[in-house]
Amino acid sequence: EDQVTQSPEALRLQEGESSSLNCSYTVSGLRGLFWYRQDPGKGPEFLFTLYSAGEEKEKERLKATLTKKESFLHITAPKPEDSATYLCAVLRKGSNYKLTFGKGTLLTVNP
Amino acid sequence: NAGVTQTPKFRVLKTGQSMTLLCAQDMNHEYMYWYRQDPGMGLRLIHYSVGEGTTAKGEVPDGYNVSRLKKQNFLLGLESAAPSQTSVYFCASTKSGTGANVLTFGAGSRLTVL
Numbered sequence: 529e530d531q532v533t534q535s536p537e538a539l540r541l542q543e544g545e546s547s548s549l550n551c552s553y554t555v556s557g558l559r560g561l562f563w564y565r566q567d568p569g570k571g572p573e574f575l576f577t578l579y580s581a582g583e584e585k586e587k588e589r590l591k592a593t594l595t596k597k598e599s600f601l602h603i604t605a606p607k608p609e610d611s612a613t614y615l616c617a618v619l620r621k622g623s624n625y626k627l628t629f630g631k632g633t634l635l636t637v638n639p
Numbered sequence: 640n641a642g643v644t645q646t647p648k649f650r651v652l653k654t655g656q657s658m659t660l661l662c663a664q665d666m667n668h669e670y671m672y673w674y675r676q677d678p679g680m681g682l683r684l685i686h687y688s689v690g691e692g693t694t695a696k697g698e699v700p701d702g703y704n705v706s707r708l709k710k711q712n713f714l715l716g717l718e719s720a721a722p723s724q725t726s727v728y729f730c731a732s733t734k735s736g737t738g739a740n741v742l743t744f745g746a747g748s749r750l751t752v753l
Contacts, residue, residue: 562741562742569746569747570746570747571643571729571731571744571745571746571747572682572729572742572744573744574741574742574743577741615681615682617682624670624687624689624695625670625733625735625740625742626672626684626687626697627684627742629681629682629683630681631679631680631681632681
């Protein structure tokens with residue numbers, strides 16, 4: 529059974545205080561690992577897809593990295609508008625695109 | 640482009656009542672999904688469809704039925720609602736099953752069962 533564990537459950541940062549969110553996963557045959565952002569009252573919004581260990585992707589203040597067992601979402605000099613819940617999901621090969629999601633990390637960035 | 644549209648956005652039901660949630664996408668996507676999101680549980684897959692006329696069970700299918708009569712629409716039905724089905728429901732779609740595609744989500748439907 530595929531498993532995704534995100535930590536911490538909640539993270540509170542001051543504006544400009546860099547940090548990382550963790551996503552540990554267990555899947556037999558990883559096809560892709562996905563990061564989504566979810567604002568309150570809205571649906572998840574796609575951020576990144578990572579396919580193989582060593583891969584990195586960046587978007588503004590966010591950088592996602594991938595190893596064989598976990599992924600990190602690094603947030604550099606965050607701003608209050610980065611406050612959201614960040615979701616990690618894995619896709620197993622041959623699974624008809626059925627993603628397994630973690631429970632998410634609620635990030636709050638204070639001004 | 641509207642993307643993925645869910646109706647209704649909010650609904651309150653009494654135990655035992657039935658209802659249907661509608662998901663419509665205008666992106667010509669083949670694959671569609673229904674998830675539920677509960678506090679502390681994350682997103683869990685209820686049912687999904689890999690094309691018009693097809694449906695399949697996900698992780699938590701009990702108490703729900705689905706239909707995909709048209710490619711652009713995916714309906715989620717509750718025949719006899721229970722308080723345990725109080726949740727936020729999200730519909731999502733993607734072009735195909737390859738890893739290069741991503742899920743596009745609707746804004747959600749909040750259902751309360753009294």
